[in-house]
Amino acid sequence: MVNRRKVAVLGATGMMGQKFVQLLAHHPWFEVSAVAASDKSVGKTYASSIGSRREANLPDELGGLVLTEPKPRTLDDPDLAFSALPAEVAGPVEEDFAKAGIPVFSNASSHRMDQYVPLLNPEVNPEHAVMVEEQKRKTKTDGIIVANPNCTTAILTLSLKPLNDKYGLETVVVSSMQAVSGAGYPGVASLDIMQNVIPFIRNEEEKVEHETNKILGSMSKPAGITVSASCNRVPTLHGHMEAVFAKTRSAATPNEIVKAMREFKGTPQQLKLPSAPQHPIIVREEEDRPQTRLDVDEGNGMTVTVGRVRRDPALNGVKYMALGHNLVRGGAGCSILNAELFLAKKIIK
């Protein structure tokens, strides 16, 4: 794939937007040709706009890009767009791009539950990709919107996929311990989170409960799994840890669950997509793993690390811990892997 696709990053200056740019900086298939952000940044260079929050290794050619408004006509015809726009503004902007014929891969929550928008975790429900055909028919354009899940849900559903495939999921309880970067920048005030646990993240539990069912369901029907979430913010920078309790329809021992997780490979692995981790799920043997700081970057942030798989007497199922990088598997990385899937499957050109 010699000619790299030109891509625009919408909402490029936020925490998630920067992660998109970082992951795309040396991507074999994509080349960032435009960065867009809200009014107050327009006209500045990308580097000057992010200023001291510039983390590391941003190539100069990207730092020098001038920020434009997130409107299709202001951008120089990208082949596709990645959206890290905040939910309040993402909805209509993404529709504008889609109407202009530009495929949008979006991390925003605005369209995730729309009927014809695939909510795609590429190892979990790649077959949902074709939902975009209905979308095109309905909007009468070539443009499409493809969403990736909420961060907590992306990590959860990847860990659940092998259980659901092999044993059928009935009930899931999840209690999360989520890092501050999940709230964007400036996001959580230091005075609110230092030495603290905040047991509330607005709309998060609803997202986990609904999105999980859309992702693990068929294209026409949610999965019918009873999901109950408790979402908590803890003082860590990156990485969402989840305590999962799951009941399957057919009985499965912890060993069988571990085996199913270890053997699992998804379409991205089969297609050897550039952002696909070798192991979508790693199951650790140690009694005290995964740990947020030690395991968050596994598979360049695309792997979900599982540990402590054991019997759960409450649901009469299994319980385990799952950890993933909220900005990569739970955000930009997932979105980019979706775009790779669409190209490899020739759903977009």
Added chain:
Amino acid sequence: MVNRRKVAVLGATGMMGQKFVQLLAHHPWFEVSAVAASDKSVGKTYASSIGSRREANLPDELGGLVLTEPKPRTLDDPDLAFSALPAEVAGPVEEDFAKAGIPVFSNASSHRMDQYVPLLNPEVNPEHAVMVEEQKRKTKTDGIIVANPNCTTAILTLSLKPLNDKYGLETVVVSSMQAVSGAGYPGVASLDIMQNVIPFIRNEEEKVEHETNKILGSMSKPAGITVSASCNRVPTLHGHMEAVFAKTRSAATPNEIVKAMREFKGTPQQLKLPSAPQHPIIVREEEDRPQTRLDVDEGNGMTVTVGRVRRDPALNGVKYMALGHNLVRGGAGCSILNAELFLAKKIIK
């Protein structure tokens, strides 16, 4: 009660031992007459032994006490003893004191599950106190051992008590976010917990599962509640936060649960014991409370703060957050309240 009882604190130099001394320093019924610790501290003054870990407000007369070995004969006949000894050594030491006729109120886990040792959370199962009569009969001494629960369990069972009384508990799932002080001093290395969640605390889940049933059961039989715990260490100093999912035998709405919790008063409140908080349980209305840092000291650390009581679709029950001070309600404070109960009830003199 003009004459204050002379009390010894065993294991006085550790994190929990210091909390005992701090809570006893100005206690109306008790006077610390002896502090005991392991060999290497014996002979030093208490103040010099704790050195720079001395937190604040330690009265000089306590700081000047000379540490002795934790043996009954080396101490000057205390009326009772509080034990903050580490589990590895607590067992036989506490038995020695009991045999010497000195009632021991212990925070150690060694004897918690012993058949005739009451495992007492004084608002929850005060009726278990009389189990000590069996203990005396069996050991043929006047000495008794009374245990208080594991920190996580103390907080959990207090929050569950009104549900169990009124609706009957069937199943409980709990995922905890526990502070580092729960592991004592030096305890958790900073390199292990900064920016990290450690999803494992040795023996903690087993304690929560077994102790909860002993506490909520009758004197002769555990309660038969299915409890499933996931215990996690997070980077906070004090305060254990718990995400609880509970199914009761008779149906109860979240509002009914809140009402039951708010109306709950225990024996310590009725007896107006010195360490009894006015409200054993406080239920907050705000959508984002309890919070560890803001609510940990409620009721001088003896109150459990509950919030976010809502329906749980997974167990078809309720879910809520509960927070308590692991060193006070979950440790020294609970033990002292037990001793107060025994005195008020004249089970000891």
Added chain:
Amino acid sequence: MVNRRKVAVLGATGMMGQKFVQLLAHHPWFEVSAVAASDKSVGKTYASSIGSRREANLPDELGGLVLTEPKPRTLDDPDLAFSALPAEVAGPVEEDFAKAGIPVFSNASSHRMDQYVPLLNPEVNPEHAVMVEEQKRKTKTDGIIVANPNCTTAILTLSLKPLNDKYGLETVVVSSMQAVSGAGYPGVASLDIMQNVIPFIRNEEEKVEHETNKILGSMSKPAGITVSASCNRVPTLHGHMEAVFAKTRSAATPNEIVKAMREFKGTPQQLKLPSAPQHPIIVREEEDRPQTRLDVDEGNGMTVTVGRVRRDPALNGVKYMALGHNLVRGGAGCSILNAELFLAKKIIK
């Protein structure tokens, strides 16, 4: 003093404003009769406006106060006003109050360096209080503005006072490690400070360098001490730690410095003002004290704790560590002590 003065707190909803209200809640001389804040809070109750940031123990009668605009006419004739307004708005608002004849004790930086405004750290330069007479003459009103120093400067100058009195200060180097609460709320983003040191706080070094000279100088002339500051933000909640290197005009050994600090008492101690700590400076013997978390609340936050006084070969003087509570000695507490001083000295009625 039977009749408590009615006081208004301007900027009451911010971090520092809350600290004012908290310290005034049970004050023997003052009674909060009005709370004022920016437009968007006006008309709400104080409790609802601070919402989940309400820390603890706020009396219901204060929580129920309705927020007004910070204008003299909207408030019901307070006897005096405390200002925790942000620097951007404090200037003219405080002048309005002064013109209306209401003495203003301000934590804002706006008027600190004004010629006739006393910049008062009450143990350090109480004799500057009479500068308000010039102020009245100039503004032709009875209203006055009295400023307290920047947080870092308040802690620093209190520690320097005995050295300056006894040995004459020539040069001071200070490198600070400041807590996040110094930046107000929401202030420092968690993503900016977790696992980080930020070696820059806007205008802070200039404030330390200039204010120190005004405070330690005479009413008509700055002190002429060469002060060089490096101000750093570190991940702590409350408490500014300062590494101080000082050269005095007459030679002094570390022991002499310790003695001078220990013997030091200020006017507030002599007058036994309600907020005056018994010991304005405590010098600890331990080699590893002061420590931020352990010593920040010393003297209810009004004491500066000093330690590690030792020879400094670079300036050929002494070096030591000084710690104080940035919101109390470094803010609201200092301002309240100033007002107490003015009342006790009958400079205001």
Added chain:
Amino acid sequence: MVNRRKVAVLGATGMMGQKFVQLLAHHPWFEVSAVAASDKSVGKTYASSIGSRREANLPDELGGLVLTEPKPRTLDDPDLAFSALPAEVAGPVEEDFAKAGIPVFSNASSHRMDQYVPLLNPEVNPEHAVMVEEQKRKTKTDGIIVANPNCTTAILTLSLKPLNDKYGLETVVVSSMQAVSGAGYPGVASLDIMQNVIPFIRNEEEKVEHETNKILGSMSKPAGITVSASCNRVPTLHGHMEAVFAKTRSAATPNEIVKAMREFKGTPQQLKLPSAPQHPIIVREEEDRPQTRLDVDEGNGMTVTVGRVRRDPALNGVKYMALGHNLVRGGAGCSILNAELFLAKKIIK
């Protein structure tokens, strides 16, 4: 250099030992052939010994190495040894290796101030390398000991080198903010450092003051610079931040200092040694950099990042901030670069 030298890592299981192994894992010139540690680990595999502290990416062939005692005869003739032994045991062990003819590159403090041991920060004083000839003569063996500086000193002296070369250093004041990994593992207890600054690190200030003079001096005489340090522990994981105040013999403006730092290249850069960072010193323009978390890994941890170079009125010189990775430039990385220098210069074979 086709044949990689066989190297032993002494004290391989600690925090610094692991960093050695990590940096050597894919080194072009070295191959870890032996790992040694204290008695209780001997006989275990390296991977099992470090257990859950295994950070990431440890190659299986290194994880499978069996730990031996740190004695020359138990190891299979390494070409050279790196020592991360604790100071209490390093002294005689390193001498044994040297006597056995094995060059030792040591991070321990035991021999740093020995007369004939070069204390080498390879960009700063590479000319000291030849001191080992005296060492050989004196010990009558081929074995040599080469020390790298204390972590704080390594970062400081690299930043000072261009000033000293060009303008001559007279006086240096440094106040450090050091990360917990500098204390090894388990090192600093979480209860001691969370929400805290500890203004004391045993022997650290003495090391900074003495080692700086040895490094910046000639082989026969210390530099005669007056150095005054205040060393503080802050709650960060990795990276030591230093507030530096420096007076040079010839006057230099901040701009001149910046220029000197930017132009500086050392022998390792000229020789293009594998571990030499392209820029030994990077000077940032932003007013709020360097920052610990953002800049610690610059140059793979070998670069010192400087910022905020400005005039210092106290010493009548300059003041600036310097940041480096305490385990890399301040430890294992420096030691490895020393060994590379010795090989490139053919001082060892």
